[in-house]
Amino acid sequence: MTHDPLPATATGNPAIAHDPLPATATGNPATTRSPLPPARQPLLQVEGLSKEYSVNSPWFGRRGVFTAVGGVSFSLEKGETLGLVGESGSGKSTVARCLMQLERPSGGRVLLEGRDLTELSQRELRPLRKVMQIIFQDPYSALNPRMTAGRFVADPILIHEGRQPRQALEQRVRALFAKVGLDSSHIGRYPHEFSGGQRQRICIARALALSPRLIVADEPITALDVSIQAQIINLLQQLQDEQGLSYLFISHDLGMVRHICHRVAVMLRGLIVETGSVEDIFNDPRHPYTQALLSATLEADPALERGKKRVFYTGSPTGWQTAGYMKEVSAGHFVREETPVP
Ligand SMILES: Nc1ncnc2c1ncn2[C@@H]1O[C@H](COP(=O)(O)OP(=O)(O)O)[C@@H](O)[C@H]1O
Ligand SMILES: [Mg+2]
Numbered sequence: 001m002t003h004d005p006l007p008a009t010a011t012g013n014p015a016i017a018h019d020p021l022p023a024t025a026t027g028n029p030a031t032t033r034s035p036l037p038p039a040r041q042p043l044l045q046v047e048g049l050s051k052e053y054s055v056n057s058p059w060f061g062r063r064g065v066f067t068a069v070g071g072v073s074f075s076l077e078k079g080e081t082l083g084l085v086g087e088s089g090s091g092k093s094t095v096a097r098c099l100m101q102l103e104r105p106s107g108g109r110v111l112l113e114g115r116d117l118t119e120l121s122q123r124e125l126r127p128l129r130k131v132m133q134i135i136f137q138d139p140y141s142a143l144n145p146r147m148t149a150g151r152f153v154a155d156p157i158l159i160h161e162g163r164q165p166r167q168a169l170e171q172r173v174r175a176l177f178a179k180v181g182l183d184s185s186h187i188g189r190y191p192h193e194f195s196g197g198q199r200q201r202i203c204i205a206r207a208l209a210l211s212p213r214l215i216v217a218d219e220p221i222t223a224l225d226v227s228i229q230a231q232i233i234n235l236l237q238q239l240q241d242e243q244g245l246s247y248l249f250i251s252h253d254l255g256m257v258r259h260i261c262h263r264v265a266v267m268l269r270g271l272i273v274e275t276g277s278v279e280d281i282f283n284d285p286r287h288p289y290t291q292a293l294l295s296a297t298l299e300a301d302p303a304l305e306r307g308k309k310r311v312f313y314t315g316s317p318t319g320w321q322t323a324g325y326m327k328e329v330s331a332g333h334f335v336r337e338e339t340p341v342p
Contacts, residue, residue, distance in 0.1 A: 086267030
């Protein structure tokens, strides 16, 4: 699998480039990644996943039900990056938590290598937690302030594999630090001694500790300086090339999604409204919401930006969560069609 790393400066380590992103992160990259050929069994298959929360209704203090995710389906191949995009509150993080079984979904199935996680008990899930890991947006709150970075990275190894000979454990932690571009002399430091980018590297090292096959990255670069974002993205791509990792990459940065993803799913109010290859979504968006989302991104070229027509999405005429289905408009490119209300 090939892809271009973000450009590295002459002084930067090309593997983990120390360069800022191009002036706008949303500029058109020269190349995009093509979807991978589907395998006989995808690594992850999500079918009709839904999540409802019980909430206080404003009416007479009665309890109501809020549907955060209304039935989403997608699959993820080995070595593939699927971008999940959509405005804040569209249900992306809820999908992530339900995939990881950090929260139990209200309906649907989550098949990891063919096994339905929603049917497994917490105990049965434990060994599978090695296979999939999650990285969160905020590397500041993810770290335990009272744990050294080394201990934090070693933690999942100790939890899943029990006590280890000290030297062997240290060696593994040192190797993990090297893998994410951190100096192993920092192993004994505490979180407050690290920058945001370094903290996210520590979180990635911890996520890698048990050699997962799937990483759910929920806005992993949103909280970082623009100059650091490219470093973390390059690191994630490098790890994918080395280890064949699959990523569900949740982001609202469409430029970044275009650069690193093979396929994209667009979420709106708890539903996927369009999914397809990066080419399909960026060059031939069909759903009015996708068109609006794309028109709101900045072009790198000021002339293009000035000439661009902004599209606004005013909502579905039939209201959301009416009956609908995904129509295949070209091979692998699906758009949600609403069935008209009689
Ligand atoms: N525990 C909860 N109880 C009630 N509503 C929730 C809960 N968690 C999330 N939500 C709601 O679900 C919707 C989707 O949230 P979220 O998945 O965090 O969106 P996103 O990650 O796309 O910004 C939001 O409207 C949010 O307020
Ligand atoms: Mg979120």
